[in-house]
Amino acid sequence: MAWQPQPEPLQQLAQCLKDSLSGHDRTAQRRAEQMLKHAKSSPDISNYLVYLCANSSPPPGLDASGYHAARTAAAIMLKNSIKSSYKNMPETNKSHIRSTIVLGLQDPNPQIRNYAGNVITEIVRQGGILGWPQILSELSSLVGSVGGNVSTETQDGAMGALLKICEDNKRALDKSYQGQRPIEFLLPELLSFTSNANAKVRTKALASILVFLKDPIPQAVRTNVDRIFARLLELATDTNDEVRILVCKTFTAIAKAFPEKIMPHIGGIVDYILSQQRDTRCAELAIAAGDFFFDTCDIDEIRRQYGPYISKIVPVLLEGMIYSEDDQARLEQEAEDAEEEDREQDIKPQFATVKGSRLASAEPASPANGTVVPGKNGYAYEDDELSEGEIDEDDEYGDDPEDQWNLRKCSAATLDALASEYHEAVFDATLPYLKENLTHQDWPRREAAVLALGAVAEGCMDVVYPHLPDLTRYLLTLLDDSTPVVRQITCWALGRYSAWASHLDKTGKQQYFEPIMDGLLQHMLDKNKKVQQAAASAFVVLEEKANNQLTPYCSVIVQQFGRCFASYQDRNIYMLYDCVQTLAEHVGPELARPELVEILMPALIGRWQRVVDQSREMFPLLECLAYLATALGRAFAPFAKPFFARCISLIQHNLEDGLTASSNFNFDVPDKDFLVTSLDLLSAIIQTLDEARSMDLVATAQPNFFTLLAYCMKDPNNDVRQSAYALLGDCAICVFPQLQTCLAAVLEIAIAQLDLNEVLAEEETTAFRVINNACWACGEIAMRQGAGMGPFVDKLLQKLATILFSTKVPESLNENAAIALGRLGLGSSEQLAPHLATFAPPFLQSLRKVDWTDEKGHALKGFVKIVLDNPEAMEQCLHDFFGDIASAPTTFLTSLQNDGPYEEFQKVLMLYKGIIPDFNGFLHRLPPAQEQALRQIYSL
Template sequence: MGAMVWQPQEVGVQQICSLLAEYQKPGTNQGQILSQLEQCKQFPDFNNYLAFIFAQGEALPIEVRQSAGLLLKNNLKDQYASTTEEFRQYIKLAMLHAISSPSKPLRHTVGTNVAVIVGAGGLATWPELLAAFVQCLESSDANALEGALDALFKICEDAPLQLEREIPGVSQRPSDMLIPRLLKLFQSPVQDAKCLAVGIMNQLAGGMPNALAENMDRYLSGLFSLARDQSTAVRKAVCTGLVQMLHLQPERLSPHMHDIIEYMLESTQDGDEGVALESCEFWSAFCDAAVEPGVLRPFLGRLVPVLLKNMVYDEYDEEVQDVEAAEEVAGEDDRDQEIKPFHRKTAGHGEEESDSDGEEINRWNLRKCSAAGLDVLSTVFGEELLPIVTPIVQQRLQEEDWRARESAILALGAISEGCATGLLPFLADMVSMLLPKLADPRPLVRSITCWALSRYGRWIAEHGHEPGSVGQQQLDAVIKGLLMCVLDRNKHVQEAACSALATLEEEAQHALMPRMQAILETLAKACLTYGRKNLRILYDALSTLADAVGPALAEPAYVHIFMPPLIAKWQALLDVDRELLPLLECLTSIAQALGPKFEEFAAPVFERCLRIVTMQLAAKAAVAAGQPSEIEPEREFIICALDLISGMAEGLGASIESLVGASNLREVLLQCCQDPSPDVRQSAFALVGDLSKVCATHLQPIMKELVTLAVANLDLTMIRQENMSACNNACWSLGELAIKVQPEQLQPFAAPIVERLVPVLQAPMGSMPRSIVENTAITLGRVAWICPETIAPHLQHFVGVWCAALRLVRDDVEKEHAFMGLTSMLRINPQGALPSFTSLCEAIVSWRMIRCEGLRNEISQMMQLYKQSLTAIGQWNHVMAALSPAVRDKLTQMCNL
């Protein structure tokens, strides 16, 4: 393996071993020991000591050596880039020395270290590792074989592309050298090796390296040969591989699909849950893949009952135990480990918000996977499933065992999307049947009923709009039942009920009005009793209600119901309490809905938001400068506070002007618009745009800086996925600012803005997300509308790509502004559009209807002038012939040509 040049000092080894050994002892102050080990990092060769203890401490306890290896792994993640080449080589040699250790825990720790080193430095800087892999994969030493495979598996998890990169001095790529050897190991007598080899090949299949593509038949035949292996781990890996191939290359499986379906059906009933779960993923994958669904039809009569059977809670399921135990401790506050990290709602301008289903997936298991499989099967086969599902569901609903009843309700929810048409005649009766289950003695029956009713929320809402109808009575009954569950003593039922209520609110919107007071009174009461976890979901239900009914929420009687408990929570929380974050989000929606009625709360809310942002920015600056800070900076506080100010700007309109004028918001905004975090910039530029709409005069003193920062975010090198929302909002805010300032204020910036926007439109088709292209087209038009004289002389250089982008924009006021900019420039430079006249015509006919009469007349007059001038030189018929018949006919009709 080569000589190890660096040599440890005995005293150093003893000291570190002593600390690691002490750490293992029960009752030890582990925090103090970790602090001492942390201090050791200041020594440049500390990691070498850890590597030596780990790799060569044969006389030491395994636990001490493994602790050294795990500590080394953590250190390398942060320090590998700053480690000297000499020390890197020593650590690498130590890992190669230990890769065939007789101890399985040590071999696994080698694997994690190897993966970290390869991820940080690349496989090309460690050619000895590839040689060791080849040697170990052909070795008769089971320890060496398993150690190499474990390391390879972890590399494929963390940095699979490393196996595709060429290594200087090596004639083949790593994947070319390793894949044939891995395939050979599918028949290894060593079970762990066989399982790892299949797992590695499954991971490599995601990137489909050339060596795998060339050996695809061998890979598939290898999977088929292991389908009946005695090892459940191997069979699980086989199922994973087949599901992956169904996603990647379904045509490869098509000739064998009948046998594969039979095998997966059998495996979905395997006694080992790991095998059953992996194989159950096949049914969703099958429905998503480009495979003829008819091949599965003959199996439905056997498959659906298997899925339904798997959907019944196991007697000892952890979730059952947790939910049942919550019945006994109702009213106790949530433990910290129950509180999940807060996730903001995000939506950049021009982007869609992500949506999520009502049932939170805490632990993915066979039950949930089977329900998901039934769900997607119903979307493919529709009401064909009903004759299979209905008798089983009806039977289970009558059973005494609550688990059977619960699974029947789960099944009804699962088929809601795909089988709704076939269920239509029975939906009213089904909802009536479900309503009493909201009062079932078992909490999981109550919670699943909330979820199932929410799955039919669209139908319930559609039939609840007609006053006095049976549908409205049923909507009323569903809301009443959900509100009862919102106040349930079991926190799991509370969670399901709030989520279901939020879903129904989205669907029903103004049909909720007759029950508004009851909804708000219930949520206000729950606000006083809920634990931290469910308060977040309650805030979401209130936000969704605000979004659904909008200004209708501003009735003084309603405001007096829900605002006092919210303000009480607001006042009880410290500025650094993370439980404040979902409340900030909730108040954002409420401020938008209440509009001017939010004014009585505006001043303290605005001041606190600004205080939070200022405090967080100061903490960030202190940490960046290596100075002490009283708080740990967290960007979510900045983002949520800025978003709430944006919501207030939207709701209060010009009334926010006095708050902005008397504050230091301008200075804070400038800092946030240049923050390294794209999430912070996203919210900051959104606020710039919203303030531009209502009090642009207060932004004029910093206009130059704002424009410079926004333009910087539109550099082509900045427009990447991780920055996209920030780039979109920067672009949108430029347009909002442009139409609110005087032409002489915008004029100095007009040309630089256009110079930055045009390359976005000129980028190859498909290389830019549609959202940024649309926003760019709108902002370019808005700037042109205000300063046409500056931009019109250059029109011919970009009018073609601009018009192509304008075709994508939906009819609204922003599109009107863009076309006003286009027509303003064409008045000045009509010749500039002639080289792209077809694109101009196609952009005009992209309108369904131009509601602005002035713009409609302007476009019509402009096209008539083009007709006159082009007819005079004999070109009109020629340019019209270049248009498609549909475009030509619509253009003629729109512009009276």
């Protein structure tokens, strides 16, 4: 006999479930939660829950509203139970759930049908396809039933469940089970469902197909792509907006995966997409259509097909760049708010950047650029799209409509992309619009015209160039427009043209560059905060484009920055940090002038004293200080000690919090960005100060500096380890005597980090950057430790050689391993010499790609020392080795003087001259230029 619920327990459970969602009666809610916690131990709890999900008749004592709440809670509780313990459920319970929950798909209430679908897909996810093999055919039968036996609600519920199964079990559906793949059965069914009379079914069926058109694409879909495309052409005229939205999205997916299917139909598809983008009734449809152009502009084969249609496409894009009526109404309410206090929801969290991987270079790498300009196209139309399964961490800080991807941004970004391909054609199609709207009396038209002008800046620069003097003068007048959003977009557009202005001659700079720079600086103190932010963002772009051309203007710039520090509240201070650090990056020591230091450092110290250790503002502040410390050099020394001490404190507290969190799951895991930015600032300070001051700071650090560094070198987070190994290398350069006291322990950790096994399994690019930095640090240590590296040589050789021989790592890592190995040879050549024949070929191959820097010189000098200890081992690659010696530029050899490889090159050449019987004949086998260089430079 089939299981049946007992009336009394059913009534009690339903009441408890209802009360558990009762927000207005906290006492009843807490009591219900306790009872439900106790009920979970009942062996029949899952049967009761599925009964409530699947049955629409309320038990005595509950009205329709209360029973709906109880069913909602039952469905959620059942899904969670399946998720956590389905594998351990008795088979009888599993069977009962499976046989009953399908009834919930027939419920009149769409929410209950949706919940039933959630439960079904969770069962499939936890139990696998073979755990419920008949569910796909059951659902397909319900969707495909024709006649009066199945209601449209049931069809919708079953199709919704199929869609969820496809979304949550994509890979499982493409696996082979006894020679059959579920997708091979399911795909024809889904195609047939796109003809269903129920628009909801058609929409969900097409959405299910779309799931499989994204990587990895099943072979069944590849085989049937022509059928899918043909059906898509039929659905293009569907009267339902939701279906046509999915049609546009599916065209986009096919274009990405199978561009060859799109190209023969490009004319018709362009016309169709344009017609959908013009449909002002449905904003979502217009965006889906616009996204087709935006996404396909990244596909070379398709983008190159758009040439004949530019005159059609561009006007539609320009229409789409005007703010919607709702947005216009919202923006017209914005006030001059610079004096108002920031709201907490307006201040978004910041995320630290990390110090770049230490590649083979003569110069120490500077901290990574922390520019807060989202998206490749700048703030005006960035696509802040999240990866699959990623959570938007900004959600809790409010949804600013200006941050949302919309038709306006999509159209502008597409115009930008097309301008980069079709230059003059795009500008010719845009120019009439600019002439008509740049001076339009309605601000939305003016704003859209400025957006269009900025969008074509990079791609159409050659054809815009003759118009720029007049356009620039007009844009400068728009900086004083009465509408804040027009001032805002004008700042952005001027930033896009700052590269042109910054490279004019002296007269041109006076006419255009200086007014642009002054205009942006002035509007960094605009009466509207968004305009301030846009001006600061544009000024960062100007700093990057102008580079050291800004040197003569540093005084004016820094004075305005000082005023901004005095005026800005928390919302815009992040962008101001970016302005300061970008200026420091590009003008460097110019900022060390005392009058500039007297403005910048008190302003930053003021923020430093205000910001608490737990604040996310600490990240951009520490990054800014790292850049500034590098730029100021010795001028930073008077300020270094408190910064250094607080970084040590931040690292200590975050390491302690991490240990606490790992042992107590109720404790929040600390943010690793505190460690990253603190380590990077410590690196900058150690590099900046003279050796005595750096050593004093390290010696007086509490707790012990190298103990903390060792913990960071073992941190599970790649970004933390990357910065930690950069700091280790800087310590080897700047405070080596102190590092020596704990060298054995530090090197053991570093050598372990060089292991490739785990990294190759993860295929994680940030892990390669960690190993890059570890290689570089080991090389710097070997340079200074010399013969004392003996106990570590064998382990280092094994790790470095493995990297050298690997074809699965980035070339930069091969190069860094070669440099580290060469430097190891400076003091340990005798230990390395027996292995020379093995590692010499990949060593020379990797090092050949490295620029002629002092690091390459050190590596070659160490390598030659190894060769001198075992010259016979070079037999297989001696010719290449001579060619590398001959390729060394004379300026490189003379600039390094005693520190370079010249003397070793001379020794090894003379050694082989004595060993090789026909040395002249050997040299003749080199290219004439290389032979001549060897004879002249080394007197052969």
